[in-house]
Amino acid sequence: MSETPGLDLAAFRTWYDGQRPGEIAGELSGRLIAGGRSNLTYELSDGTSAWIVRRPPLGHVQATAHDMGREFTVMSALAGTDVPVPATYAHCADTEVIGAPFYVMERIEGTAYRSASQLEPLGPERTATIADRMVDVLVALHAVDPAAVGLAEFGRPQGFLERQVRRWGKQLEGSKTTDRPNADELHRRLTERVPADDDAWAGIVHGDYRLDNLLTGSDDHIKAVVDWEMATLGDVRTDLALLLVYDQIAAIAGGALVADVSRAPGYPSPQAHLDRYAATSGRDLGDMGFHLGLAFFKLAVILEGIHYRFLQGATVGEGFDRIGAGFDPLISAGLDALGED
Incomplete structure (x- = not known):
């Protein structure tokens, strides 16, 4: 079996030699980097230099997801800001x-911490430091003026939350593996409670911000933010809410589904994350109930989409047989976050 399923190395090299002649100096080899549950990520090397290639997943792909151009555009724009990103x-x-769109970027030396077992050897103090820096980088991202980095047309902040509710409802309809009445109820409540636009919270949204989408160096500093496939312009509180939901999923639905870093000794509580974000940014977060409800819904729909591709036999990697189990607990948590009608 090829070590780069979905990436023909000969075809890639012919194309890349035309883009950046002479950069690949020796025989090209590669491997699929384990752990990706959406876009496929490969590490390529000629024995001296290394590159990272990203392409959409094999098989079922939603029309609005897995946009390689978006990832490439936003990372290119953020180069030179306080947000660490790989060179594109x-x-x-x-x-x-x-067979699919793709892009090539710098290989960054760093660890994508996904499990508590990875963090535990570092000890509580270093774990807390890494998590705090994760929040600080998020604040830095949300402080970037999109227009100043050429991203004024990257998205439409006006009506963002309403479109998010509509989009993720549509995504669910396109990937349902069975009837989901509780999810339909959560979607109904979110639709009815969309807050008014607030220009003060408009900015660059990563869309999937969590610790294992960061590369952390041996010095515990964040070296790069990666996995920008859902990036856009909108209400940046959605990033913070989704981070809090990711931190809670280990307790709600089992850490193996996405990540369980929040179980590591020293990892800050959700409230500590909120407090640090507010203190570092100087912003009053206000009521996060709607944003949390939307985040629970979004993550549930993402898991359902991955589960759909697993059932279609169109995934690469391990753990997909368990991914669907997280859906119902996340929907229930979303209903709780919104409260009663």
Whole structure:
């Protein structure tokens, strides 16, 4: 079996040599990096230099998801800001090259902490430091003026929350594996409670911000934020809410589904994250109930989409047989976050 399923190395090299002649100096080899549950990520090397390539998953793909151009554009724009991102090298929209769009970026030395077992050897103090820096980088991202980095047209902040509720409802309809009445109820309540637009909270939204979408160096500093496939312009509180939901999923639905870093000794509580974000940004977060309800719904729909692809036999990696179990607990938590009608 190929070590790079979904990436023809010969076809890639021919294309990349045309983009950046002479950069690949020796025989090219590669491997699929384990752990990805959405876009596929590969590490390529010629024995001296290394590159990272990203492409959409094999098989079922929602029309609005897995946009390689978005990832490439936002990371390119953020180069030189206080937000650490890999250097971007080339983007290919032509599906004839390897069968899907893809892009190439810098390989960053760092650890994507996904489990408490990875953090535990560091000790509580270092774990707390890494988590605090994760929040600080999020604050830095939300402080970037989109227009100043050429991203004024990257999204439409006006009506963002209403579109998010509509979009994730549509995503669920496109990937349902069975009837989901509680999810329909949560979607109804979210639709009825969409807050008015608040320009003070408009900015660059990562869309999937959590510790294992960061690369942390051996010095415990955040070296890069990666996995920008859901990035846009909108209400940045959605990033913070989703981070809190990711931290709670280990207790709600089992850590193996996504991550269980929040179980590591020293990892801050959700309230500590909120307090640090507010203190570092100087912003009053207000009531986060709607944002949390939306975050629970969004994550549940993402898991359902992954589960759908698993049932279709169109996934690469381990753990997909358990991914669907997280749906109902997340929907219930979303209903709780919103409270009664």
